[in-house]
Amino acid sequence: MSGERRADGENVVRAYYESLDEGAYDRLEEHLTAAFVHERPEMTLSGRQEFVRFMRDERPRTDTSHPIETIYRAGEETELAAKGRLVADGETITGFVDLFTLADGRIDRIETYTD
Incomplete structure (x- = not known):
């Protein structure tokens, strides 16, 4: 995390x-x-390298943004949910909720649910 460890989920x-x-x-x-x-x-990506490779080289669109409306917390900063939208060219492609599980200050798992 570029020299500094982010402790807050x-x-x-x-x-x-x-x-x-x-x-x-x-x-x-x-x-x-x-x-x-x-x-x-539509799929499960297992392993950090596979996920980053997919995001860099294979995802259908790379010109998107993920405006986040709300982040919900559960437990001791190890379980969070983010509600947002996937946007391209100013238009919403889909809404989503990502469920995050963190371990040692990093993301260990994401489960994505879309509209």
């Missing part, structure tokens, strides 16, 4: 979306555990 979640939206894939990788898993409606 909400900051980690926000940094994840910022890295993704900016195409900062090295920084994105820093926010994930090695065993990271992302469950999406």
